[in-house]
Amino acid sequence: MIVKIKTFGISRDILGGREVSMELTGTSVGDLRKSLSKQFPALDKLNSLFIAVNQEYAPDEKVLSATDEIALIPPVSGG
Amino acid sequence: MIVKIKTFGISRDILGGREVSMELTGTSVGDLRKSLSKQFPALDKLNSLFIAVNQEYAPDEKVLSATDEIALIPPVSGG
Amino acid sequence: MIEITEQLIEVQKVIEAASLKEAGAINTFIGTVRNHTSGKRVIRLEYEAYEPMAIAEIQKIIDRATLQWPLTGWAISHRIGTMLPGEIAVVVAVSTPHRKDSFAACQFIIDSLKQTVPIWKKEFFEDGDQWVSAHP
Amino acid sequence: MIEITEQLIEVQKVIEAASLKEAGAINTFIGTVRNHTSGKRVIRLEYEAYEPMAIAEIQKIIDRATLQWPLTGWAISHRIGTMLPGEIAVVVAVSTPHRKDSFAACQFIIDSLKQTVPIWKKEFFEDGDQWVSAHP
Numbered sequence: 001m002i003v004k005i006k007t008f009g010i011s012r013d014i015l016g017g018r019e020v021s022m023e024l025t026g027t028s029v030g031d032l033r034k035s036l037s038k039q040f041p042a043l044d045k046l047n048s049l050f051i052a053v054n055q056e057y058a059p060d061e062k063v064l065s066a067t068d069e070i071a072l073i074p075p076v077s078g079g
Numbered sequence: 080m081i082v083k084i085k086t087f088g089i090s091r092d093i094l095g096g097r098e099v100s101m102e103l104t105g106t107s108v109g110d111l112r113k114s115l116s117k118q119f120p121a122l123d124k125l126n127s128l129f130i131a132v133n134q135e136y137a138p139d140e141k142v143l144s145a146t147d148e149i150a151l152i153p154p155v156s157g158g
Numbered sequence: 159m160i161e162i163t164e165q166l167i168e169v170q171k172v173i174e175a176a177s178l179k180e181a182g183a184i185n186t187f188i189g190t191v192r193n194h195t196s197g198k199r200v201i202r203l204e205y206e207a208y209e210p211m212a213i214a215e216i217q218k219i220i221d222r223a224t225l226q227w228p229l230t231g232w233a234i235s236h237r238i239g240t241m242l243p244g245e246i247a248v249v250v251a252v253s254t255p256h257r258k259d260s261f262a263a264c265q266f267i268i269d270s271l272k273q274t275v276p277i278w279k280k281e282f283f284e285d286g287d288q289w290v291s292a293h294p
Numbered sequence: 295m296i297e298i299t300e301q302l303i304e305v306q307k308v309i310e311a312a313s314l315k316e317a318g319a320i321n322t323f324i325g326t327v328r329n330h331t332s333g334k335r336v337i338r339l340e341y342e343a344y345e346p347m348a349i350a351e352i353q354k355i356i357d358r359a360t361l362q363w364p365l366t367g368w369a370i371s372h373r374i375g376t377m378l379p380g381e382i383a384v385v386v387a388v389s390t391p392h393r394k395d396s397f398a399a400c401q402f403i404i405d406s407l408k409q410t411v412p413i414w415k416k417e418f419f420e421d422g423d424q425w426v427s428a429h430p
Contacts, residue, residue, distance in 0.1 A: 008414055009342065010414075010425040047428065047430055052344070052347055055347035055350050056347070071344055073412050074425070075428050076408070076427070077408075077413070077415045078383075078384065078408060078411050078412075078413025078414070079325050079407050
């Protein structure tokens with residue numbers, strides 16, 4: 001499955017674009033994490049990395065579909 | 080000694096004036112309390128009554144002089 | 159800035175008086191006149207202050223706050239005279255480098271102000287009036 | 295009111311959006327851009343937000359606050375885009391019947407906002423830049 005990933009903050013610098021398409025092995029958020037980690041090892045150096053699906057923080061177990069809005073949430077620093 | 084006493088809040092209603100002169104038996108804030116209590120028993124019904132001397136809260140031991148600025152401080156309710 | 163005034167309090171002015179470019183955090187407390195007390199409708203209030211002593215007592219509170227928190231600025235404005243429900247009676251603003259301190263210092267100042275500063279309010283109802291907190 | 299804006303935040307407007315005649319107490323937190331971080335001078339900042347999710351997360355925080363405190367009003371405005379030191383990045387205002395609740399609720403909201411709301415800031419120094427909190 002190919003998913004589109006929105007990027008923000010430092011994750012945009014690491015992935016190199018506002019929206020990046022990735023071929024996913026597996027179907028869960030956890031699988032996406034593994035693919036990201038392999039392709040962009042700099043992500044592992046962040047304080048944290050959450051994945052949002054349809055604008056909600058998603059657990060690793062969550063199963064993805066091709067139409068989901070997926071976004072990387074590196075450590076937030078608002079306020 | 081005759082002292083002038085400024086009144087505020089409910090103490091003004093009880094003493095009946097913005098500034099009241101009183102003949103004082105004794106010289107301390109504690110003596111003033113006793114005189115006030117005798118002459119204006121309604122003061123004893125208040126939640127609290129502090130006496131300020133020269134714009135500072137004064138303990139009962141404080142000795143008064145005729146030129147001191149004396150004020151009654153019934154329970155405050157600012158804010 | 160310490161201000162006791164019969165005029166409407168301008169919140170923005172108080173906040174600006176407490177602000178500093180280096181601050182980072184500004185906490186502001188606004189106390190307004192409630193329109194009821196113990197179920198009775200409040201028509202209006204009268205506030206009075208023993209002004210020079212009130213200013214001196216507020217200054218003491220600020221001095222104590224300054225010992226406990228790294229205040230970069232502060233301002234307190236208290237209104238006196240006749241007030242209507244909804245109107246602003248008091249504004250406290252403090253600035254500090256970090257937000258936690260701004261909350262703690264502002265709360266300390268308003269809590270202390272209500273305990274020690276010689277200001278009194280009288281509530282007027284449809285059927286009478288009372289000096290607040292005077293009696294048990 | 296929840297607002298994410300590229301414009302200067304008008305504090306007065308946020309306070310008014312949170313106010314209610316019945317309130318009694320209004321607490322406001324203002325976060326400004328500090329002019330230095332770890333001893334380095336900050337020239338400017340860039341804030342960005344994942345806007346729809348940021349608004350949804352702020353709404354969740356408000357919902358949680360509403361369960362804990364009797365909020366009579368609230369308003370949150372967060373600025374994004376380019377900001378200079380001294381400028382206001384965020385304003386949170388809440389009103390409650392009693393003052394203690396106004397402090398607790400406002401602090402809860404700003405603390406939570408900093409933990410969960412997808413907004414990021416990048417600091418620019420004379421000799422470089424960094425995404426705040428990204429790395430250990």
